[in-house]
Amino acid sequence: MTTRSSIIRTRFAYRFLHSLGKLNQQAKTNSRRVKHAAYTSMASAVGSKRAWSRAVLSKIRNRSLNRNLLKKKRRSSEESRFGELRKLVPGGEVMNFYNLLDETADYINCLTSQVQVMKNILNLLST
């Protein structure tokens, strides 16, 4: 587990820094773009093995197509606890509960490492 998370960390840092560099070259950089870059690089670092990363990647890939559709879906989904969790985990709307828990575990792992790497980057950049 530690080796896998460290590999993911490395990949994520690599991709995220690259995309940050690209963002840096553009004229305006807002937080939303950075966040997008963070999520995208995370998902691509994880790869298509996980359902949540697949969901993120596909969402990003046809972002322009289904932006409105996704919003509608979100609004219509339940507000139970599971529904909340479903909303939080990307791609969770279409999973069964067991898979949702599985993906949540992996998603939490990845998020923690993502946060750590981003903190490190921020530390580096801000000092």
Next chain:
Amino acid sequence: MDIEIKNDSEPEKGNDQEVSMHYQSPNISSEWQLNGSNLTNSSMGMADSFCPTTWDQPTTNSSNLGICDASVQIDLGPFRAGVDRTLGPNWTPSNAMLKGGMFLPPVPMMLPQRLDQFPADSGFIERAARFSCFSGGNFGDMMNPFSIPESSMNPYYRGLAPMQGPQEVLASNGLKSPQKMQHLSNVAESSKDVSLTVDRKDTERSPLKNEKKSETFGKSLDEAKEVAGVSGNESDEAGCSGRQEEMEGAGEESCGKNIGSKKRKRGGQDTEPDQMKGAPQPPPKIQKGEQNLNSIASKPGGKNGKLGSQFSDPTKEEYIHVRARRGQATNSHSLAERIRREKISERMKYLQDLVPGCNKVTGKAVMLDEIINYVQSLQRQVEFLSMKLATVNPRLDFDIDSLLAKDILQSRAGPSSSLAFLPDMTMAYPPLHPPQAGMLQSGLPGYGFPSEAFRRAINPHLASTSCGPGDYKDTSSQAPNEWDNELHNVVQMGLNSNVPSSSQDLSGSLPAGQMKAEP
């Protein structure tokens, strides 16, 4: 001959007749007697010397198939006699061959040394397959009454008995060979006696089928003796009752065969608790039973025998895993629900370990709340960090590679040296970093990174601890414009970034350890 007594025991089942179909009356029975005479005599003696005769005689027998069919059906009786009856019309010799195919897999493991003696013709294989059917349930019971050869024949128990089993029964009916006939002698004369022994076979098997595979041979032996000691009438009654139970159990199975088989076994567990000897049941038995059941289930579909056995393999563990305890519901829906709940609770436990502060809470709803909060907080953190990065980003024009190198080193040092050292690192490093980064951009390309730097990078790492800590000490204590030390640092970072996963662990953890050791 069989019809009469089976009709006695279960008059309502018309399908019994085709059990008797394979018996095909007097001339075959005489042949059986022939076989039996050879078999029983030799079986009392040495096992190996006896087997050629067993093989030769049945092969010459034209009624071999009939014997096999009959004994196969008898064999499966304890597992699901009712299904056998219902499947009855399908039971042709070819079916028996198919069934033999199903049982083939266990056979080679059990009697390899014996199989070597025989020519490897196809007919032999078929025969072996057919005979292997008896390993499922028949031979053990047949063997156990013979209390004497049991101890000596334990190694041969599985291998020999399949062949001995049926013929011995028949032989014992005809010839009253020594030991078994002690119990059967009073009834063995008439043709009825044959069926009596058949019934007795069932009764003997039913208590045995559980312990037989549990490798406690002594116990099974004792029980076998006990059962054998019971008079013929009692055994008949027991056989009838057991079979009727199974008929009832099997009556439900018409819908879903796998589920039904599961259910059935569970039902058997419940209805025959004394046989089960408590909750811990030996897994081999389950697998055996499963194989039998699966083979039966797949037979009407006309599937291949091997296919059936392979098909049974992946489902085995599931069956074992799912077993219901006493008092639990056994219908398929509640079983599936139980599996699902178990899986979910297992996941929840894993999540509980993952989410900090989730260990104390109890209850699924609270735990879910905690998980949701944690995920939300993480996402918010990412958002916050990206916001900060967006504000920070334009200020610096940074080199990605150098940043990446440092960043990876740090992020890797974080987890490897645990949280306590992370502040240490960040305290120690930031003053050093800006000049490093500046030097990197100019310095790295100029210094011939791949060749020289790699060598230098590798050296401190592989020669390791002696020189590494010194460098770190230097960098941390002295001014940052010393080229060598700087380069060491840089190159270590560069190495970390360039070499992928394998060396990362080593090189990432080493500097952390050095850092930890030195200051």
